Each structure stands twice: as structure tokens, then as C-alpha cells.
Amino acid sequence: MSAPVMALRRCCQRSALLMVARRPWSSSSVSSPPLHTRFLLFLTQRFYDVEMLLSWRSQQRRNGIQRRNAYFGYTRGLYGADIASAYYILSLRGGFRYVGQSDWFRTDRRGKFNWDFLTHKDTPLEEVDMSYTVINYSGLGNLKGQKSLRTLSVRGCPEVDDWFLARLHVFQDSLEELDISHCPHITTGGLSALKNLKGLRRLDVSSLPRISSPGLVVILLEEMLPHCQIIATGYDHSLRQEGGEEIEEQGQRR
């Protein structure tokens, strides 16, 4: 038997097994990927080589993100924790403001930034804007020591997930404003971890696509964080839909 036919047969067997493994009621809400990706995925069902290539590519992507979020231990050793945090933020194209200063340090569109931030040794950060960057759970380790961080924005960050939110407890005494809007991975399971942020005054949870019944969640959030102003725009609060979802939830429960 020729090699491609063998591969095909193996694939068929395998896909049959996968069918068995799949959860009977798994109907995910993931939108379908663009055409070329779908074509490649189609090819992976036929050929191991394409599958290898694709998984290698996604591995490379993950490694890249991981590298950019790596621990800035060297900088920390040379310049101290605050400069290391600052450098990490700028290298990820974010922005920040030192305590007691009015101007922000930011990276421009071409990735260039002002090296003057090095002159502020041992000045902690007060405001950090990481919106639309690839900051993730491990990257947060670079900001861990910032005990006077008051404002953090991770608006629209594709790598911010529930585990990230759970790790925000490192700022539990200082953080007052948090913007987690437009993050594609955040679910209700992570929002409950914000309980640990004692001083939170303002929380932006707008347009989180994976929150299933936003009306109810916002009410519960307000209940959980009584001193905090919750901003939630970008949700369709029509009653009919919400009611439907609640019933659906009831049905799923045992």
C-alpha cells in the first residue's frame, strides 16, 4: 500500500476515535476561523506533515509570547525591581507613570521609547497601561513588586485570562482602578477572584465576549464589590435574551 493511502487510513481511524472522545453536547461558541486557516485545518485531517507544521507554528507563537513575558531578572539585578518593571512595560509597548510624576512614558508605534525612564531609580509605578499588549499570567510576575500601583489597564489584551485575574491579588492593597474590558478570554469564573482587591474603586468590564449572562453578572459584581463603580457597556441587555440564558443555565445544572 502506498504511503499516502496509509496515512489516510490512519487518519480515518484516528478521526473515528476522536468522534468518540468528543463531548456529545460540546457546542462551542468559537467563531469559525478565516478561510485559509480552515483549509490548513482541513489538510491536517489528511496529512500528518501539515498537522506537525501547524502545531509547530502555534508552538512558536506561544514561545514568542512567553519570551516577551519572561522574567526580567537581569535588569532587576542591575537596576532594581522598579526599572525592571518599567522596562518590561515599555518592551511590551505599554505605558506607565511613576509615583509623583505627571508625564507618562510610552512606546511609540515603531516600538521606540525614551530611555530617560532609567534615571528614576527606585521610584515605584503608579499607573500602568498595558492595553492591547500580549501581557499574560507570567508577565504579571514582572509587576509583582509594585506595591503602590493604583491603576491598571489591560483593555483588549488577547492573553489575559481568568488565571491572570486571579493573580491580581498581588496588588490587593493598592489597586483602585482596573480596566479589563474587551478581553476575549475572561469568564465569570475569573471575575470572582477580584474579590481580593480590597481597595478597588472602579472596574471596567465592558464587552467581555465570554460572559454568558452579563446583566446578572454585573449585579453580582456590584454586590460583591459594594464600594466599586462597575462600568459595563457593550452588552445587549434585552430582557428576553437574558431570561432565556438563565433558563438554559438552570437546565445545565444537576
Next chain:
Amino acid sequence: MSTCRRLHVTVRTARGLFVSRRQTRLCGHLPSSQSLSTGTLLRNDFFKDLESQFSAMRKKASDALPGSSWSPLQINSNLPPERADIVIVGGGVVGWSIAYWLKQKERVRGGVKVLVVEKDLTYSQASTVLSAGGIRQQFSLPENIHLSLASADFMRNINEHLGVLNEDPVDLQFNHSGYLFLASEEVAHIMEENYSTQRNAGAKVSLLSPTQLKEKFPWMNTDGVVLASHGLENEGWFDPWTLLNAFRRKALSMGAIQCCGEVTDLKYRTSRILSADGDEMDLRRIGSVKVQMPNSLEYQPVECAIVVNAAGASSARLPEMLGIPLPVEPRKRYVYVVHCPDGPGLDTPFLVDYSGVYFRREGLGGNYIAGMSPEEGEEPDTSNLEVDHQFFEDKVWPRLASRVPAFEKLKVTSAWAGFYDYNTLDQNGIIGMHPLINNMYFATGFSGHGLQHSPAVGRAVAELILDGDFTTLNLSGLGFRRVLAQEPMLERNIV
């Protein structure tokens, strides 16, 4: 599938026979046959009948012929292979985790042939799907803390580990609400000690005084509490079924083989060895396992090099077949689902009270699940999974309501029971090889925290098998030595 194919083939051969007959007939009486075929429908039916009868006859004849390849065994296509390198008994979360890690660690594709034998693919009795789904770092033994930390790390990156190309990403539905342990006067010092062990191991836990507790969770009645510890990170609960399926899906996609059947017997050889003290002992080596197919008398012996015992609550049965006792037995635990619209909200942690009762939130609609372990002398009968509702009324509810006054007005909406894989020696997992069974590895006895430890336990067992020793987490403390020496390694619990 193969039954189908076989059937197809027999039909084809039968048809071939008939067609050739008809052809000879046609040759002989061409005109008359023509008139027949244009004639009545009845005749057509007659020939169809005849055709089917002939094919049945032909089939019978070929089956009865000596030397035909037909045999009743082939009908069951779900039979396991005759040989496998590693047979994992029990397809619960622990079993599939081991299968995944074995395939993950193999050097070449298809390097080890891993067979997972599960007797009930609906998992109606498996503790995995009947558990409460919690994960915590608040243990007192460093081994358990490290197991939880490693497993939490695994779950954080679950799609890197268990994601399958072209399939939906895994969504564990992890709730990061943390565990909250409450301690009374008598046990507060234990909590403090545990706290420092946990911090040293790297767990993010914080201690709370009753005032801080009241401030953080205003819905709670803090009477009797002198200290509380709250997990800040990596603690909460998730959907056990999703984890089990993710492991299974990935392991299958990597080439592990699944088989539905029960391991009912083991074939083994014994050899005499001398211990260091000069005692004679029997060393057993398993040659094959007998896999009994469900609802039939059929069975298949599977020759194997290594057997992994991940059979959960009933895992003591396998070593029993070899005459070796294992201190693991099923113990029934109830979980009650209660509805209470005024109960605590989104911030409800997985609360474990010093009175023994626990509860957590379930979804967002004012539902909670609660339970507690019965006292040692009052263990319920384990022959079935029936729920004792009186236990809730008498034991669980009063304790719940005294801790959370809103629970005075709760309603039980449903309940279920599951079996703990209860280690009667010290309620901790047994991981490793029995010194007197040459090739059986154990991963059982987790007594209520097996689900959360399964990712790390799977890795550890795969290391033991493929690398010969633990390479990431040293779990030799959880091995068989303590069982044989009868030296329990107890958790210092506050409950």
C-alpha cells in the same frame, strides 16, 4: 466496523454465486426467461425470495465449512488487542492522565502501546464525575501541596497540553474563588503551622482574623471561628467531566487505545526471593490481564509488560487477585444540591468549616452544593449509590445554617452520592510499585483529592515507568513503603 465489512463481503460472495447460477440458467432457457421477466410481478418476488434464501444457505454453508475465516470472536470489534506494552486499568481521570503522559513522554510516535481498560464508558459510578471538582493548596503535607501546585500549573496551560488541533479548545470552567478554611480555638495552631508549610511550598494563602473575615464575607456568621485561611490563587473548582474528556481526547489523538471491558483476572508467575533478613518471599510478575467484555461471556487476555492500577475506589480488587492486600476501599459520600436565592453571591469560596461541613457555589442562580464526611463509625453502606437525605437534615443543614444564616431557608433540589477511593491507612494517594509485584504500578487511594492531583500524578507515574524514577516532583513519600511499614503519613487537618 469490521462486522460491517465482513457482512458486506459475505453478501457479495453470495450474490456472486447466485448471479453465476442465473447466468447459466439464462443461457439455457433464454426465451422463457424473457417472457417471465416481462410477465407478472409475482414471479419477480419469487426470484427475490429465492435469491435471499440461496444467499442465506450459501452463508451458512461457508460458515460451517472447516477452515473458513469466520469465527464468533470477530463479531465483537471492541475487543482489545492481544498485546500491549502498558495496560491501564480504570479510565477515570487518573487513568487517562497517566495514558496522556505516557504518550507525551514516548520518544517516537507509537513508541509505547498504551491500552486503557474501562468497564463503564458512561462513567455512572466513577468518582471523577461525581466529585465536587475542587482544587486547593491548603494541605499540610508538602507532597500534596506540590501536587496541587503542579496540577494548577497544568490547568492554567491546559490548552498547550491537551489542546487538539482542529478541535475546540478545552474550557475547564475554572472558578477562581479559592478555598476558605475556618478554624476553631482547638485547631487554630494547626492552621498556623499548615499556613507556613503552604507558604514555604509557594502556595498563595492568607490568614484572616474573625474581623477581617467578617469584613470580607459579610454574609458569614463568624461565631466560634478564631482563624481562617483563604487561598488567593490556584484554588477553586472546575468541571471534572471536562478534564476527564480533555485527557481522553488528547490521549486518543496521540494513539492510546481505549477498550470497554472489565479486568477480571490476572495471569502471573511467582518466584521465590530472599529478603535481606533471610525470609522467603513470593515475587509476582503479571503476564497478561483478562479483559471481560461488557454484557457478554467473551473475554480477551491481553499480554502486557506493565499494568497500571488506576481503578479508583475498587482498585483493591486487582492486587487481591495476586493475594496482596491494598488498604483502599470505597466509602460513600453524599453531595447535596441546594437552592437558596438569598445565599452568598459571586464571592462564595469553597468553604470548609471546622465542623466538617463544606459548601460551594454552583452556577450563578443561587445554587450551592454541600456535603460532609460522616463519622468513622457511621460509614454508610457502599453496595449502592443511594442518597441518605436524613443525613442532610440531621448533620449537614444545622451546621450550614449556623455558619451562614441565609441557609436557614434553603431547599434541597437534588443530591448524588459517589465513592471516595478511601485509603484506610492515611487517606493519601499511593503512588508507585508494590515491592512484591514486579510490574504493577499503583495510582490510587487519593480519598477525596484525586481529581485535583490527577495531572501531576499522571506525570509522576509516567516518569516512574519510562524514566525509572521521579524526575520532576519527588513523590517517594507517597510510595508503598509507608503502607508496608504501617506508618501512616497523615494530613494534619483542621476537620
